[in-house]
Amino acid sequence: MATASILDRSRTIAGPGFNRWLIPPAALAIHLAIGQAYAFSVFKNPLGSLISHDVAKPAPEDWTAGQIGWIFSIAIVLLGLSAAVFGKWLERVGPRKAMLASALCFAGGFFIGSLGVHLHSLPLLYFGYGFVGGIGLGIGYISPVSTLIKWFPDRPGVATGMAIMGFGGGAMIASPLSVALMDRFKSPTDNGVAATFIVLGLIYLVFMQLGVWTIRVPADDWKPEGYVPNAQHSALITTGNVLADEAIKTPQFWMLWIVLCMNVTAGIGILETASPMIQEIFSDKFMGTGKGVTAAAAAGFVGLLSLFNLLGRFFWSSASDKFGRKTNYMIYFGLGIVLYALLPTLGRNVSLTFFVIACCVILSMYGGGFATLPAYLSDLFGKKQVGAIHGRVLTAWSTAGILGPTLVNYLHDNAKAKGLTGAASFQSLFYTMAGLLVIGFLANLAITAVNEKYFVHEEAARKVPA
Template structure:
């Protein structure tokens, strides 16, 4: 079956003179949209009152989860709506693993467009589910279809950026994946304002909000997908030469086929590295707000009372402070993706992850001490640094994969690695929530129920440290031969272009002919919404200080 010409991978090979700095804003346009998956929790409370409007219409006590999928006469529980969040990241990891190889063959434009259709179409289906008050439709829309869009959108720029920026792999992937962390920073306040605008005596405004955001996101995501370009075969930045192999033996000049990746020990070691880093980070993200409130309680507002001794007004006051704390963490999560990924270009990925695990384990282990002594400043600083390393882990791992396994199929390999994220999305919350419930059942005060959890999370990081230290160069037997690589390039429609151009002819004029105005406009298109999100987040942070 033929496909439209503009979807062809051959069609998006950059011509001489193309400025590679147009590619990161294209990736950001997609990641800032799908990153709203982190911010979906702003819908939970309004949707828990979708029928009652002012207060929830409770279901009968014995109604089960599967009955809630189809119930139309009572409101959903927040815990039920939270399953959407779980499905996002399970589907993200699994869809990225399943279709990562397909993405490498067809190119980022086609994958980005399909991501836009799935993510935005899923939001429209969810709007129908809210209108009909059928939760199964919401799960199908945003959970399943939207989750597939998440996976495709998340990995669509990775391989392309790494090939455009062989000299700045960490920075390039950090810029794009920063967008995924920043998506909620834009989408959450936008969703709140839209729901406020559309709300009425008979509606919480969620249906209209989903529809409007779906159309806004579709415009940005399609624009980003159409702007993707891939470098010609053999292209490299003018004047750049790969470092000699002996200077960094972990950076290979060869390539592993994605079909072999499951049998390579280094892949599973990186898988564990990512899984442990994310499991520990998700654990902190999930508990950050209640932990601050329960540990410091009345001292947050200048009174010496435990959490259980606070009245409703005082609880609201410290909840507002905790919201500012959460906003502050989002800034460190985003900033860490750029800072740590860029640092990894200088000191190497393995050393960067070693810092994550050693420093992270120390911080996790000392948080209970800061809590016990009432040292809010060091407590907040420790959690902020932890969140920066959580974000940095996501941004650094694609470059780590490219170093170890080559760039030819790094997008497909990255897709398979994201099953570690899906696994961590289950492990982290389960460990944290179960430990908290267990210690409360033992009668421990709320201010002390997080201590053991912190030591467990520190232990996870030590496991990750061991796995990271065990990573060695990939055995030569796993790399593709020159003949196998030629076949793979032919399958990916690169051979013809490679025959038509030489390295020198395509590298020399790059970044010389693109009108700089287009570069500025592209960055403004994603930079202005991002700055607005930072501004709104800064307003929330003010409440904390």
């Protein structure tokens, strides 16, 4: 009973004089941990050679790349679904209990996954890292969002950008750490994945406690000194509140769902195939110098994309506080359409430097789209249940997690089947992604202020958990 009371939302209300700048690091502790999901690819080859211990000569019993790929897909699908299902629960119980649940599920996914690796049971790995770990991802992703926006109503883009950039940058820590751990535990009869999963689970379980026990929520009547609501004087920024169950009845919710789905699907167009793409487009044959882009250089390209994904989350979301959320998404989609349409030309003309720059800008806006979304939702629907509404919109991410890789692989395989090579084999992919961004641009253009009939009366709002 005592433990439960410590986790109650009422026990996390900050007292007078609390420094609100302690909240972004608490949120960052959660997002840096769950951002490990973007580093899952480092386990693909080791998981595919658990029996043979030789990536080049897999045994018949070894898992295929396709089978292993579903582990990540399940985790991303569960991220969106669990964010939608548990969003209202989070608003009711508060961020501390939600963060602890996230830590237990995320770490538990590693522990169950380790047993799956040890027993060579793919269903157990799907259930552990994919299902249980995916639930931890979803709850952890949305757990600090509502709290951050309530602490920073004057700068919601900056606040959420600081936290969500952690999800984009978590792989930069997790990738080398995972490789180092596998090397440490590797033996002639064991490639070290099972032990690495155990250690990672323990590390993340402990690290996420920094967020669990640091997080605080503001008192209901708290406001930053000098804060003036709707200071941007935008018709899109409301001072009222729409509850989660009503938000999904509005056209604005579904327009934002399309906006996120198109932005994520288009970003995955580069992320999904970054390394083989740049090696194929700028191979020896097309460079004309006898020196193409090596595997090591391609890995550097992937790392650079991750960096811009991270930086874009903070840069673009912070910029949205000045220019407005709708304007930011117009930039994401408008500039993205132009850059995607230019990529085939840059590839054909062997403009490697400009090709890399274009891809980096696209990935910065991909990350920016994630980080700007919570503030956009707060503008339109108010702060009362923004975490729950955010969770429901994230089902668009689940959809894009399946749609993006499927589309990328189909278009590229189809081009290869026609005998196309180099930049030509990616041309239809790039143009299709530009087309998806056109859809996102039009959806964002259609967003207007939410009709007043969806807003809850202030007296009723006070009876709903904040």
